[in-house]
Amino acid sequence: xxxxxxxxxxxxxxxxxxxxxxxxxxxxxxxxxxxxxxxxxxxxxxxxxxxxxxxxxxxxxxxxxxxxxxxxxxxxxxxxxxxxxxxxxxxxxxxxxxxxxxxxxxxxxxxxxxxxxxxxxxxxxxxxxxxxxxxxxxxxxxxxxxxxxxxxxxxxxxxxxxxxxxxxxxxxxxxxxxxxxxxxxxxxxxxxxxxxxxxxxxxxxxxxxxxxxxxxxxxxxxxxxxxxxxxxxxxxxxxxxxxxxxxxxxxxxxxxxxxxxxxxxxxxxxxxxxxxxxxxxxxxxxxxxxxxxxxxxxxxxxxxxxxxxxxxxxxxxxxxxxxxxxxxxxxxxxxxxxxxxxxxxxxxxxxxxxxxxxxxxxxxxxxxxxxxxxxxxxxxxxxxxxxxxxxxxxxxxxxxxxxxxxxxxxxxxxxxxxxxxxxxxxxxxxxxxxxxxxxxxxxxxxxxxxxxxxxxxxxxxxxxxxxxxxxxxxxxxxxxxxxxxxxxxxxxxxxxxxxxxxxxxxxxxxxx
Numbered sequence: 001x002x003x004x005x006x007x008x009x010x011x012x013x014x015x016x017x018x019x020x021x022x023x024x025x026x027x028x029x030x031x032x033x034x035x036x037x038x039x040x041x042x043x044x045x046x047x048x049x050x051x052x053x054x055x056x057x058x059x060x061x062x063x064x065x066x067x068x069x070x071x072x073x074x075x076x077x078x079x080x081x082x083x084x085x086x087x088x089x090x091x092x093x094x095x096x097x098x099x100x101x102x103x104x105x106x107x108x109x110x111x112x113x114x115x116x117x118x119x120x121x122x123x124x125x126x127x128x129x130x131x132x133x134x135x136x137x138x139x140x141x142x143x144x145x146x147x148x149x150x151x152x153x154x155x156x157x158x159x160x161x162x163x164x165x166x167x168x169x170x171x172x173x174x175x176x177x178x179x180x181x182x183x184x185x186x187x188x189x190x191x192x193x194x195x196x197x198x199x200x201x202x203x204x205x206x207x208x209x210x211x212x213x214x215x216x217x218x219x220x221x222x223x224x225x226x227x228x229x230x231x232x233x234x235x236x237x238x239x240x241x242x243x244x245x246x247x248x249x250x251x252x253x254x255x256x257x258x259x260x261x262x263x264x265x266x267x268x269x270x271x272x273x274x275x276x277x278x279x280x281x282x283x284x285x286x287x288x289x290x291x292x293x294x295x296x297x298x299x300x301x302x303x304x305x306x307x308x309x310x311x312x313x314x315x316x317x318x319x320x321x322x323x324x325x326x327x328x329x330x331x332x333x334x335x336x337x338x339x340x341x342x343x344x345x346x347x348x349x350x351x352x353x354x355x356x357x358x359x360x361x362x363x364x365x366x367x368x369x370x371x372x373x374x375x376x377x378x379x380x381x382x383x384x385x386x387x388x389x390x391x392x393x394x395x396x397x398x399x400x401x402x403x404x405x406x407x408x409x410x411x412x413x414x415x416x417x418x419x420x421x422x423x424x425x426x427x428x429x430x431x432x433x434x435x436x437x438x439x440x441x442x443x444x445x446x447x448x449x450x451x452x453x454x455x456x457x458x459x460x461x462x463x464x465x466x467x468x469x470x471x472x473x474x475x476x477x478x479x480x481x482x483x484x485x486x487x488x489x490x491x492x493x494x495x496x497x498x499x500x501x502x503x504x505x506x507x508x509x510x511x512x
Contacts, residue, residue: 009153009199010125010138012234013241021247023122032124032140034131036072037183037190042120043068043145047097049118054093061092071099071146072183079188079268080146081258100144102255103248105321106329120144121247129184132176140184140191141245147184148254151195164196165203165215174208192258193273200236201227206271218276221510244279253279257314277302277506278311284504285470286318294330294410295465299484300472301502305511308472312336312416315470319412320360320384331468332409333379335386335400337393338416360384364392375399379411404466411466417473455479476502 018024023042033040044064047055058067067090074088087096101115108116122142127150128134139151152164152172172194174185184190187207196203196215203215220239222229228236243249253274261270274282281300289296300315302308322330362378364386375396378386380403388396393415400411455477471484485500492498 006138006153006155006158009155009235013139013153014123014125016241017121017123017245021121022245023120024124026125028122028124029126029128029136032127032129033068034129035183036068037075037129037147038068038072039122039124039142039145039147040064040068041145042122042142043071043099046099046118046120046144050101050115051097054090054095054097058090058093058097062090067097072189075146075189076183076186077189079260080148080190080192081188081254081260081271082268084143084146084148084254099146100251100254102251106323107327116251119251121250127184130176130182132179135171137172137184141250143251143254147191149193149195150184150191151197154196154198156199159198161196161198161201161203164198168194168196168205168208168215169211169213172208173210188260188268188271192254192271195240197237197240202237202240202276204273206273216275220276220280221506224505224507224509226510239276244276256318272310274310274314275307277504277510278307278314281311281504281506282314282318285315286322288503289319289322289330289412289468290324294412294468296468297484298468298470298503299476299480299486300470300504301474301476302472302504302506303474303508303511306474306506308416308474312338312414312472316385316414319414319468319470330410331412332403333383333386334412334414335379335388335396336414336416337388337390337396362386364388364396379403379409380407400467401464404464409466410468412468412470414470415472417471452477452479455483474508 014024028039031039031041044055062070070090071083071088075083078086084100085102087098089096098115101112101119103116104112120143122145124140124142125138126136127140128136129140137150138153140147141149141151152167154160154164172185173182174187174190175181182190185194185208190208193204193206194208195218202218204218205213205215207213217226218240219226220228228239230236231238244253257274257279259272260268261272263269281302285298285300288298300311302311316334316336319331320334324330360383362374362383362385364374364378375386375388375392376399379399386396397413400413403409404411469484471480473480476484481500481502482494484502486503487494487498487500489498494500
């Protein structure tokens with residue numbers, strides 16, 4: 001069937017997913033439970049395959065219908081992400097019934113491996129989701145019977161991505177007037193993300209709120225501009241179902257990227273789903289570190305509006321948990337320097353959401369001599385992530401360099417240039433901790449930021465093979481590019497045809 005028709009577009013996507021291990025059948029939509037917004041057969045099949053005895057015991061005691069009712073109740077109360085990661089309690093069972101198995105940071109034992117491979121990913125077409133009407137969604141993606149994503153498809157021959165966005169805003173209401181909430185579309189117990197997809201562009205949102213719904217682009221960028229590059233093998237947006245929805249990729253996003261946002265009272269207010277450039281940058285960085293080992297320098301040039309705070313949080317989380325092929329931890333600790341106060345809170349909440357472990361993030365804020373002691377204690381004690389301000393950054397660098405030299409520990413340093421210290425007390429304090437040689441290496445004498453301190457340290461001292469540096473900046477200075485950029489031909493000197501370039505770029509042009 002011609003793919004310029006929406007039905008053909010659906011077929012292309014579903015056929016590809018089916019060839020890559022997703023469950024798919026033309027008649028699946030009739031087995032969807034509209035009232036509970038579940039695919040019951042997959043809930044039962046997953047539980048029987050991974051927890052046969054507890055599932056059988058629960059079914060005998062309560063009946064499958066009652067278990068599905070409880071699952072829907074807890075999805076509405078705790079949110080889909082929480083239920084997938086933590087499971088649900090059922091009266092009479094000693095442990096929660098797990099609803100998914102995500103890949104852990106380090107090597108898996110055979111039991112976990114079997115459960116991971118037992119995950120049932122299913123794509124269903126033309127899902128009539130409402131009990132009040134016959135409206136339907138083009139695609140719904142399920143994990144073990146629980147809906148995790150929806151998609152509305154448009155072809156550029158007839159309509160564009162904005163038409164799909166408008167369809168969500170004006171015709172896919174989570175709560176129609178005078179009717180009960182739609183469990184598939186409601187927050188927090190519905191699908192985690194909603195994609196508006198055309199042949200050429202992708203947009204996404206994590207919370208449907210009628211006309212006020214905010215969609216973000218999920219595009220690769222087209223040579224530094226918006227959109228996606230021409231794909232000689234098919235649709236420009238094929239990366240969505242070929243790469244992002246690939247089995248391991250999709251499970252990793254759900255298990256290790258998505259995180260909830262909460263208010264002061266810890267109530268769930270939203271979900272964060274990585275944009276394409278954030279996902280691409282963190283995955284490429286992780287792959288490069290694994291291939292090259294510690295000691296590398298990586299310049300991430302992401303413009304304003306790129307979601308840099310989240311990118312830094314994900315980078316810290318993934319590097320802190322990174323293990324090599326032999327299952328050895330790559331870094332003893334990850335040091336994050338930023339004056340964004342939200343960084344510490346967001347890191348703490350993100351790590352806790354993933355691991356349910358407190359105390360893995362240390363924050364160094366005190367002035368005077370106490371900070372060096374705090375740093376030494378946090379780093380020597382193996383805190384996974386240490387967050388410090390620009391004022392404490394020189395002390396952190398010194399502590400990291402000394403520990404790397406004397407103990408053999410390995411560190412990753414993530415620097416955010418968001419705020420430079422202007423000529424004033426902060427700048428004076430920073431200048432006091434730099435040596436004469438380091439001060440001479442600072443290009444801008446009147447203003448010092450993390451970029452300048454990093455450049456000074458790198459220019460004045462031999463870099464350690466045990467310390468990896470990741471610098472996030474919107475507009476790198478010449479010295480930063482020189483020290484942290486990567487030449488296309490590393491074996492040749494820098495020159496007109498071999499200039500240092502950032503490791504990853506999300507340009508202002510693309511952001512705008």
